Amino acid sequence: MVSSAPCGPADNDRARLMTHPYLATGALAACVLLTSLALEALTLPPAGRIAVGLVPVLAAAYVVRVMARWVRGLDELERKIVAESLALAYGAAILLAVGANYLDKIDIRVPLGWEDGWMILMFLYLAAYALTSRRYQ
Amino acid sequence: MRNRLRVLRAERDWSQAELAERLRVSRQTVNALETGKYNPSLSLAFDIAALFGLRIEDVFQPNGEDG
Numbered sequence: 001m002v003s004s005a006p007c008g009p010a011d012n013d014r015a016r017l018m019t020h021p022y023l024a025t026g027a028l029a030a031c032v033l034l035t036s037l038a039l040e041a042l043t044l045p046p047a048g049r050i051a052v053g054l055v056p057v058l059a060a061a062y063v064v065r066v067m068a069r070w071v072r073g074l075d076e077l078e079r080k081i082v083a084e085s086l087a088l089a090y091g092a093a094i095l096l097a098v099g100a101n102y103l104d105k106i107d108i109r110v111p112l113g114w115e116d117g118w119m120i121l122m123f124l125y126l127a128a129y130a131l132t133s134r135r136y137q
Numbered sequence: 138m139r140n141r142l143r144v145l146r147a148e149r150d151w152s153q154a155e156l157a158e159r160l161r162v163s164r165q166t167v168n169a170l171e172t173g174k175y176n177p178s179l180s181l182a183f184d185i186a187a188l189f190g191l192r193i194e195d196v197f198q199p200n201g202e203d204g
Contacts, residue, residue: 076178077166136169 024066031059081132088128093121140197143171145189160184 035056039049071082097117100110112120146156146167153171157164162181169175170185177185186193 075162075166076181077169077175078163080175133165136165136174 021063021067021070024063028056028059028063032056077136081129081136084132085125085128088132089121089124092124092128093117096120138176138197138199139173140170142167142185142196145191145196146171149189159188 035052038052042048042052044052071079074082100112103110142156146153151159153167154164157167160167160181166175170177182193182197186196189196
């Protein structure tokens, strides 16, 4: 016999909270921070370090899943705005990376590395989203 | 592409938010459609026409074609 779990408004609210993209991203940032602190502060065997180090990877995979579901739930114009914003942000990030590479070749050091890429991409996405969103207002 | 969405909505005395709710889209989408900044997908165009009880060509016209 198949029993179904109760699914009332409270369950729906909890599910919405679990799949909110901004909350999931915030949880990922907290997870990365806590993992870094834990790896610095705790003395763990190699297997333990690997297990702790993998936590943010799992959290990131969850964020990707949440984002994919969130984008599928958007209406068609919102989805178009998100897609155009991502295309603009990635294009701009590639241009910046190529520019930084050439500046590096002429001995002008840019104080940014690949590890800063995700942060730059996030700001570029926010700027691109604001620009694209305005086009359709 | 031009459309009569604003006129049809006004005839029914619906707000943009109300139309958006009936079409299950955002109010921004309704506004962008009305101002001609966004052309809907075929699926949404069918939904809009069905909501007003009209054919797609009664709601949307290509640019340069008089209704």
